[in-house]
Amino acid sequence: MPDFSDGAEVAHAAKREARTALLARRRALTAPRRAAAATRVQAELTALVRRLRPTRMTGYVPVGSEPGGPDLPDALRAALPAGADLLLPVLRDDLDLDWAPYAGPGTLVAAGRGMREPDGPRLGRTAIVGATLVVVPALAVDRRGLRLGRGGGSYDRALARVPAATLTMALLHDGELLPALPAQPHDRPVGAALTPSDGLLTLPLPASVDHAMG
Numbered sequence: 001m002p003d004f005s006d007g008a009e010v011a012h013a014a015k016r017e018a019r020t021a022l023l024a025r026r027r028a029l030t031a032p033r034r035a036a037a038a039t040r041v042q043a044e045l046t047a048l049v050r051r052l053r054p055t056r057m058t059g060y061v062p063v064g065s066e067p068g069g070p071d072l073p074d075a076l077r078a079a080l081p082a083g084a085d086l087l088l089p090v091l092r093d094d095l096d097l098d099w100a101p102y103a104g105p106g107t108l109v110a111a112g113r114g115m116r117e118p119d120g121p122r123l124g125r126t127a128i129v130g131a132t133l134v135v136v137p138a139l140a141v142d143r144r145g146l147r148l149g150r151g152g153g154s155y156d157r158a159l160a161r162v163p164a165a166t167l168t169m170a171l172l173h174d175g176e177l178l179p180a181l182p183a184q185p186h187d188r189p190v191g192a193a194l195t196p197s198d199g200l201l202t203l204p205l206p207a208s209v210d211h212a213m214g
Contacts, residue, residue, distance in 0.1 A: 010182075011182045011183065011184050012184070014182035015148060015151070015181075015182045015184075016151070018139075018140065018148055018181065018182065019139055019148065019150065019151060022139040022140055022148070022176065023139065025175070026064070026065040026066075026139075026173065027065060029065055029173070034065055034069075035069070036196070037067055037173055037174070037196040038062075038067065038068055038069030038072075039069075040196040040197075041067045041068050041069075041171055041194060041195075041196055042068060042069060042071075042072060042075045044194055044199045044200060045068070045072075045075075045076070045079075045135070045171070045194060046075050046076065046078070046079040047079075048133075048200060049076060049079040049080060049133070050079050052132070052133055052167075053080075053081045053084075054080070054084060054131070054132040054133045055081070055083070055084050055085070055132065056084060056085040056087065056130050056131045056132060057076070057080070057084070057085075057086060057087070057131050057132065057133035057134070057135065058086075058087045058088070058089070058099065058128055058131050058133070058134045058135060058136070059072060059073055059076050059086055059087075059088060059102070059135045060072075060073075060088060060089055060135070060136065060137055061073055061088060061108065061115065061116045061117070062137070062171075063114045063115060063116070064114070065173075066137055066171075067171040067172055067173050067196070068171050073086060073088060073102050073108075074104070074105060076135075077102060077104065085101050086101065086102045087099040087100065087101060087102070087123065087127055087128070087131065088100060088101075088102045088108075088117060088118050089115070089117065089154070089158070090111070090117045090118070090122055091111055091112050091113065091115055091117070091154065092125075095152045095153060095154050096125055096154060096157050096158070097125065097128075097154050097155070097157065097158045098122045098123070098124060098125055098127075099122070099123050099124070099125070099127040099128055100117065100118040100119075100120050100121060100122050100123060101118060101120055101121075101123070102118050103118065103120055107119055107120065113150075113152075125157075125158070125161065126161060128158055128161055128162060129161055129162065129163065131162070131166065132166060132167070133166070133167050133169075134159070134162055134166055134167065134168040134169070135168075135169055135170075135171065136155050136158075136159070136168065136169070136170050136171075136190065137149070137155070137170065137171065138155075138170035138171070138172060138176075138190070138193075139176065140172065140176040140177070140178050140181060141170050141172060141176070141177055141178070141181075141190060141193045141203070142177070142178045142179060142180045142181040143177070143178075143179055143180070143203065143204055143205035144180070144189060144203065144204045145189030145190050145191060145193075145203035145204050146181050146183045146187055146189050147170050147181075147187070147188070147189065147190050148181050153186065155188070156186050156187060156188045159188035159189075159190070160188055166191075167191055167192060168189075168190040168191045168192070169190055169191065169192035169193060169194055169200070170190045170192075170193050170194070171193075171194050172193055172194065172195045173195065173196065174195050174196055174197045174198075176195070177193050177195060177198070177201065189203070189204075190203065191203055
């Protein structure tokens with residue numbers, strides 16, 4: 001049941017304001033800066049994938065100014081060991097996420113909210129449970145690991161299904177790892193963030209690093 005308390009309304013309004021500011025900041029990034037950030041994020045993430053050698057991981061297709069670049073799925077697929085699965089999200093009508101394997105260039109189709117998704121068979125909402133590396137988008141993450149998404153709640157529901165021991169991470173631009181974000185009870189944290197300048201950061205971060213963030 002939705003929480004209509006004063007505290008929930010304040011948090012909801014604060015999140016909406018933060019989204020507006022963060023999206024405006026992303027839109028202001030120049031094409032060269034976006035390309036440079038995508039190159040660094042891809043390099044860090046693919047190096048991690050080669051070290052971890054997951055047999056199943058999740059990714060996504062960045063859209064617009066999202067970090068990682070539109071060819072991120074191809075870079076991840078090339079870094080995975082032979083026979084491993086890269087699952088990409090498929091947005092359901094109820095805004096929950098199904099998952100489908102990425103089979104390579106030419107297998108993505110346009111979907112709602114500007115997303116592109118695989119045209120192959122759906123594996124169900126619980127397919128994410130078997131992933132050993134879960135990579136998700138975010139507008140920002142704070143030092144506690146709490147992430148701010150676009151407001152649909154899709155990834156909060158998906159992350160709620162992920163075992164606690166699974167490595168979950170969000171891809172960010174520089175300046176999007178913040179000291180604190182407004183949060184509500186349904187918000188799910190991630191265990192790591194990856195930024196172009198700082199690389200992979202394990203969360204939560206100690207309060208002593210707050211002065212270096214934001």
